[in-house]
Amino acid sequence: MPGTKLKIRVFGDPVLRKKARPVSRITGEHREILSQMSGSMYEGGGIGLAAPQIGISAQLIVVDIGEGLYKLINPKIVKKLGSQAIQEGCLSVPGVCIKVKRARQVWVEAKDENNNLVNIHARDLFACVLQHEIDHLKGKLIIDYASFLEKLRIKRKLAALKTTAKACKLQL
Ligand code: NI
Secondary structure, eight states, rough: TTTTTOOOOOOGGGGSSSSOOOOOSSOHHEEEEEHHHHHHHHHHHHSSSEGGGGGGOOEEEEEEEESSSSEEEEEEOOOOOSSSSEEEOOOOTTTTOOEEEEEEEEEEEETTTTEEEEEEEEEEHHHHHHHHHHHHHHTGGGGGOOOOHHHHHHHHHHHHHHHHHHOOOOOO
């Protein structure tokens, strides 16, 4: 699929709620997907993106908070410490901002695109983004963290997104 313009999947698309499959053997196809994901992330002005957001149910994420691009395969949080609450947006839930309470520090184990083991100790924003993207691989979205009042506040917006997702199932 080189050259294909990737469509960011939006709330209401079932792929966003699926548990992403672990990658058992890293191939050129995964490297191609990761490179396309990076392109879509930069194009969308995001600082992280997970494969389900482009309709691929595989455990692949990309993150760049301005300190270099990380392409991670099968990322797992092995340790968490502290807490922080940051207002988060998501390319798959456009127009919605939710304050999400997460760990302030995380230790993540993953593979890179060359099958090397990667160990990351992340804090603050980097830790937040990693947790957000790993949530995507579990089918979890920022709206799942919304308080009752926040849910009321965004109810109409979500209904509109869902209708759009349904109406435009066929993307040509
Ligand atoms: Ni997101």
